[in-house]
Amino acid sequence: MKPSRRRLAVAALLAGSIATLPGCARWSAVQSAALGEHRPAGLPPRVNLQAVPFFPQTPLHCAPAALATLLQHQGLSRASPEELADAVFLPARGGSLQVEVGAAARRHGAVATALPPRLDALVQELAAGHPVLVLQNLGLAIHPMWHYAVLVGYDLDARELILRSGNEREQRLGLATFEHTWVRAGAWALAVLPPGELPPAASNEALLAAALAFARQAPAPAALRHWQALGSRLPDSLPVAMGLAQALADGGDLNAAAATLDAAARRHDSAAAWNNLALLRWQQGRHADAQDALGQALRRVEAAEPGWRSAVESTRQSLQAAPLR
Template identity: 40%
Template sequence: MFQSVRVVKLLPVALLFLLCACSSGPLLLPETKRLPERVELADVPFFQLSDAQGGPSALASMLNHHGVISSPGLLDERLQQLAAKQDVQSGLATVARSYDLLVYPLQGSLDALMQQVAAGHPVLLMQDRLFGGPGAQFAVLVGYDQRERTLVLRSGNTRRWYTSFASFDEAWGEAGRWAVLILPANQLPAQPVKQTWLAATRALQTQGRADAAQRALRTARQTWPDAGL
């Protein structure tokens, strides 16, 4: 009887702890906590939505950030041509590679995203519109604040859209945790993974971007001398 009373008293406390943990969002790794407390890549361009999902607008932000002058309208035309053969994510990657840029997929954790933003790399991603209608939408992550546990995105028609770690993680998870970097072939990401970089290099080569693929391979060999395709 004493044990039963004890369980009844402790159960609400345990539930409260779990609820608080869920509401605060994912726990960050120690190395992520050592990153700068607040980062915002203010120079990343912003474009208004050109379609419901925002793929052309988000890609235009990434391309212009790397000096490729383009617009959502022009990119939308190219993506429409690919729509019969590829899903939207694959189409965005194909178009990015056509400008000799490398598409580097990221692991599905908030830590992975924040590490890249801290290194100066905006992240192209897809998130579910939990509170803004059905379906998923592309966005560009450009900042975070560890103390406030918030993120800053170029999202929809909002240049600086703020969301909590918890809300973002839920929306990103619902959309499949897809996130990529779009990088010049001579620029490694933060904490690069050899096999991921080489796979992205092979994708450039397969698409016929031989010069860019060779630049990416030379870049890899500066860190991994034995790297090969």
């Protein structure tokens, strides 16, 4: 089996889902009003994650400070804001892009998952014990002042949120004020968690995208732990099954990887799964089974999945050229 090809297969399966992730929202303060009037069932009236550390930000370095807060709280890294600054701060832009923040979190062993652009999603994460990284625009639309902060709590009776922000360990902002600054920055929020821990408010598409991005660079045991957790939440997901098989194979458990792929291929009758199973069976020395799986992949390409023709043809050529073992 060629892991690089199989990772590409998982990425392609996710492409359509990732395109549906939410974008920017408009501000009308309706979210804060609705949250105050109609509280989600089972939500505690107040939460304050007091154990979350605090790093006062240096000029322009709010992103490194916020990221250090989350990584240290989760026990993933002891990196200081100064040590993280080189990875996320872009001098030419005078700040940090969200993509750089997410990438830096993954380099330190975290799974970075985008959250829905809704206030109720943020408080749901806080109620689950997860601080949340948010981006605000503290200026105007025509003269923005971008600012990263960490949500650590809320008080629905007082209609306020609690943040680690700037030089304030416990900044309290009214729900409407926060919503105004947050939505003006695109309503972007990120959960930064250890592998195997899932943010309850995240969409399935966001969970899959985060898992794939994490697995590309994570050690096999960490990737395996996260795919297994995601499989418990999405037991019928083809991308999850393929990601799990990849992690099992990377960890050397070819039998479990093959069993996972075989089950996924039969359940979903997927060209991608049959194709990857053919590669894995060949690596196991099960050449007849590999050819059978390849035949199934070719059948699916002809019947309904022409987009996989190039990948399956490449596999066919690889098996023809590979020596028998």
